[in-house]
Amino acid sequence: MLTSLQNPLVKQLRKLHRARERREQQLFLLEGTHLLEEACAVNYPLATLCCTLEWQASHEQLWQQVSQTAQRIELVSPEVLKAIATTVEPDGVIVTAPRKPEQHQLPEIASLGLVLETIQDPGNLGTMIRAAAAAGAEGLWLSANSVDLDHPKVLRASAGQWFRLPMAVSTDLQTVIADYQAQGMQVVATLPDAALTYWEADLRQPTLILLGNEGAGLSPEIAALSDQQVKIPLYPGVESLNVAIAAALMLYEAQRQRGFNPEARSS
Incomplete structure (x- = not known):
């Protein structure tokens, strides 16, 4: 379990609060269970999942699903999760995901x-x-x-x-x-x-x-x-x-x- 705010991964994820870092790392943050569920519903690729033991225990099915698709899984302390989050009271899980490529093509809009x-x-x-x-x-x-x-x-x-x-x-x-x-x-x-x-x-x-x-x-x-x-x-x-x-x-x-x-x- 990651417990130190000085851990390299924690430092890397905290940088994603800034637009410049999201562009440089080509990653963004998904915060909370609902956004994670929506990402999984459309099979959006996931990079690193960080969650607390409490979240893992109370979301076993979602945990199993994400464990098969995310590139990296880390259990973290509540203090570490709060440091990574942009919200005041995170609900126990944060995931990084690859940014969508710069889209210059026309979306399919006909109506x-x-x-x-x-x-x-x-x-x-x-x-x-x-x-x-x-x-x-x-x-x-x-x-x-x-x-x-x-x-x-x-x-x-x-x-x-x-x-x-x-x-x-x-x-x-x-x-x-x-x-x-x-x-x-x-x-x-x-x-x-x-x-x-x-x-x-x-x-x-x-x-x-x-x-x-x-x-x-x-x-x-x-x-x-x-x-x-x-x-x-x-x-x-x-x-x-x-x-x-x-x-x-x-x-x-x-x-x-x-x-x-x-x-x-x-x-």
């Missing part, structure tokens, strides 16, 4: 998707991933100057849907958007001063929804590429709406107009 520009808050990004998966979106594009897709808080906020939603990062969202338009998708931008409210737009056709930075919104260059611009109306005195809530409203309005039927899609 409904998101394009996110300069998103900075990892909780917002994770929530949008979760909302997109829940609403049946087919994929998500993220600008390269946004928070890392595999930031620990993004993983947690996605509630495991990070493993199920196709996602890609691009240094050139303008080209990404133009490619989808060439395939016949309409592009709808969310802007506070748009003439149309979001429920007045026709979202029944294949649609790509553009959402921007938490403070500044969409850049003029990206907004100008849209075929339609819509707003989410607010009562007087309310300055803005959280971008993750805006994403959920847009996605579910599109599906409402289409007669949302998750059962039909899953079958």
